[in-house]
Amino acid sequence: MSKKKKYNDTEEWFSLIPELKEWNNGKGIDHEYWIEIEGRIEYALAYTSIFWPKFILFRNCIFIDYMNDEIFERWHKNCNGSLEALEATVNHRHLEDWFGGESTKRQMEYMGRTLKDIWETKLNKQFPGRQVIVELFEVNEEYKITVYQKNH
Structure with a gap:
């Protein structure tokens, strides 16, 4: 030190x-x-999956980490064929699941804004030329983040 x-x-x-x-x-x-x-290095390593997630391309859609035909077809039907809605739904994450507990509103806002910036950077690097949206929003005092492509 x-x-x-x-x-x-x-x-x-x-x-x-x-x-x-x-x-x-x-x-x-x-x-x-x-x-x-x-x-602790173990915590830092685990957090990389949140701060720099693995995004995959599957059937011209971007997903966090994993997708298969069965899941895709089920969500495609549930989202009335909208690929934008499918991506946004499947990719949404609740920040409280990772950082909840005793977190304050200020802490969650800071974490959400930071995470949004990091994901945008990662997605722009990994998928140049695609119009990918990272959206952070609050519903009933719960923060959520999602990823989807505009103009599918």
């Missing part, structure tokens, strides 16, 4: 991770120091 303090927007990090303020007898700790002390 380097001796120089690395305070990067500390007040914002303190509001997102209140535990940071409790360190050093209430003086607080920088979020990067906290990661150096508390972080």
Whole structure:
């Protein structure tokens, strides 16, 4: 751990991770120091599946990680033949499933915006030229994110 303090927007990090303020007898700790002390490679590795998911192309549709003919046909029928609706439905994820529990609205908004930016970057890199939409939305105080192609 380097001796120089690395305070990067500390007040914002303190509001997102209140535990940071409790360190050093209430003086607080920088979020990067906290990661150096508390972080685990196993968690970081597992989070890569959320932050940089495997997107696949199946029947000209983009899906997160997996799709097969049986699932595709069932959802295609349920979505009245709309490929955009099929992608959006199959690809939607609830942020609370990953980060729920004691999460605050501010934490979920920050995580959702960050995840949306990362997914957009990944999809633009992996599928250049396709008009892929990453949508973050809130329904009944629950945050969801989805991916679909515009103008199928």
